[in-house]
Amino acid sequence: MEEQNKQTLYHKEPKQTGKKRPVHTTPYGQEIQKHMQRCFPNRTERILFDKRNDFLQVDIHILEAPTKQDFHVLYTVGMSALPMQLPEEFYPDYQMLERAELITLLPAEWNLTEPADGNSYDNTLWWPVDLLQYLARFPHEYQSWLGWGHT
Numbered sequence: 001m002e003e004q005n006k007q008t009l010y011h012k013e014p015k016q017t018g019k020k021r022p023v024h025t026t027p028y029g030q031e032i033q034k035h036m037q038r039c040f041p042n043r044t045e046r047i048l049f050d051k052r053n054d055f056l057q058v059d060i061h062i063l064e065a066p067t068k069q070d071f072h073v074l075y076t077v078g079m080s081a082l083p084m085q086l087p088e089e090f091y092p093d094y095q096m097l098e099r100a101e102l103i104t105l106l107p108a109e110w111n112l113t114e115p116a117d118g119n120s121y122d123n124t125l126w127w128p129v130d131l132l133q134y135l136a137r138f139p140h141e142y143q144s145w146l147g148w149g150h151t
Contacts, residue, residue: 025057026081032101033061033077040073042066048129056081058136060129065108072110074128075103079136084145097147102132 026032037045043063050057058078065072083098090097106112111125123130139145 023055023057024078024081026078028080028099029059029077032075032080036061036063036073036075036103043073050078050133056137056140058133060132062112064112068108070108072106072108072112073103074106074132076101076132076136079139082140084139085143086145097145100146102136102146104128104132 033045037043040063043066046062046064048060048062050059056078058076061075061077063073063075079101080099084100086094086098106128112129115121135146
């Protein structure tokens with residue numbers, strides 16, 4: 001691939017206030033991992049630990065496709081560390097929607113090999129990981145929520 005065809009995508013970070021925010025981690029990490037392993041058994045699991053640790057730690061778990069006819073499962077662990085800000089009309093009936101994690105599936109041929117030390121990730125292959133981390137942080141950074149039917 002020629003250098004000119006590569007493109008790096010960035011999202012706009014929220015304004016920095018200069019205050020050091022605490023790192024939040026989810027207390028549900030082991031429960032989430034056990035649940036996903038029950039739903040998708042006999043898969044090799046890798047964890048991409050969030051090294052930013054600036055506010056909300058969102059790790060990405062990869063359950064590798066066991067066959068070429070299958071799919072990789074990527075899911076977040078960390079979005080549920082903080083409740084999302086739901087619309088007032090959701091309370092109290094839908095309060096359980098305050099905490100969520102994200103999941104996506106990628107075809108088995110999607111190459112998620114980690115680069116050698118000192119090399120950077122190829123964004124043409126790793127953008128789903130970046131997107132999951134961005135979406136997991138979004139409702140907490142912007143006092144919003146993510147859910148089915150919400151635009």
